Amino acid sequence: MNTTAATPHSLSDPAGAGRFVTSQSLLSLDARHPFTGKSLIDAQDMHRTVMSGFLGWLDDGSPGPRSRMGVLSTWTIDLEKARLNLVVQASVPADWSRIPRAALARTPETLTVDRTFRIGDRVDFRAVVNPVRSVPPPAGSSPNTRGTRVPHTRPEYVKKWFVRRLQALGEPAVAPDGVTRIGADTDAERLAVRMLPRVSSPMTRKNLRIARAEIHGTLTVTDPETFVAALGQGVGHARAYSCGLILVR
CATH class of the missing domain: 3.30.70.1200 (Crispr-associated protein; domain 1)
Known part of the structure; x- marks a missing residue:
């Protein structure tokens, strides 16, 4: 087909x-x-x-x-x-x-x-994410040089990574720094984070090693359309490698 x-x-x-x-x-x-x-x-x-x-x-x-x-x-x-x-x-x-x-x-x-x-709906969620931050190329690099993705390896930094993607009621779907939000908010202190073993592949491009962390808690929907988009498209990088799916119940 x-x-x-x-x-x-x-x-x-x-x-x-x-x-x-x-x-x-x-x-x-x-x-x-x-x-x-x-x-x-x-x-x-x-x-x-x-x-x-x-x-x-x-x-x-x-x-x-x-x-x-x-x-x-x-x-x-x-x-x-x-x-x-x-x-x-x-x-x-x-x-x-x-x-x-x-x-x-x-x-x-x-x-x-x-x-x-709908706005105000509360859902329990679980997600395995690839929490990384972008480090710009060194000064003096050529214009085509890309930055480097560096993984967060501690739960407190993973939590901050996720909190940046939360969306309080009335806030836009894209944060001022360009981060795409998920259409939901929560009490960050109630989020649970567990670091998971990295996954890798010896058969692909050099140094394919994917950091992973599990996040779970309860979300309150603040922007239904954006929330549905996050459920369908996932969050963060490495979505081809079993990261980014937000499961809710």
């Missing part, structure tokens, strides 16, 4: 509500199976595993397939049960038949999310 895909639907109404419609897949994989093990030790292979559910929606070689289909993912590992639990979100339904049956701990579950958010 060759078609043009879009990001998850974001609809607003005069009453100030935002509607979020998307597809989510819940997968549980046997962590002892070689297929799963390779995805755990190679971030690029994990990316291929996630994207394998969406082959055929776009022509081969089409630019930006992940962002065009709104594909975001997050995963956790249960070492006691030897299970990799993977959540994949997209604007189109997934087909997981390409994953070896022996690697599946149970049949993948796909569900349609259709939620409407």
Whole structure:
């Protein structure tokens, strides 16, 4: 099937509500199976595993397939049960038949999310993010020299990274310093942050090492349209490597 895909639907109404419609897949994989093990030790292979559910929606070689289909993912590992639990979100339904049956701990579950958010709604959330800051190139560098992304490695700095993206009621969706906000606010003191192991890939460009942190707490919606956009597009960098997906309940 060759078609043009879009990001998850974001609809607003005069009453100030935002509607979020998307597809989510819940997968549980046997962590002892070689297929799963390779995805755990190679971030690029994990990316291929996630994207394998969406082959055929776009022509081969089409630019930006992940962002065009709104594909975001997050995963956790249960070492006691030897299970990799993977959540994949997209604007189109997934087909997981390409994953070896022996690697599946149970049949993948796909569900349609259709939620409407209004100002003042409170939701519990969890997100795994890639918290980085940009360091400008040294003085005297050529005009084409890019800055460097440096990861935050301490919970208090990760919390500050996330707080910059909060949006108080009445504030614009983009902060004065250019940071895109998430359409929700919270008491920063009640946010919980846990540093996670970095993921890497020896098969991609040099030094691909992705810092990760888990943030969870309760958000109050302040800008439904912006909040729905954040749910559909994710937050921060490394979204191709299972960072940025905001899960709410």
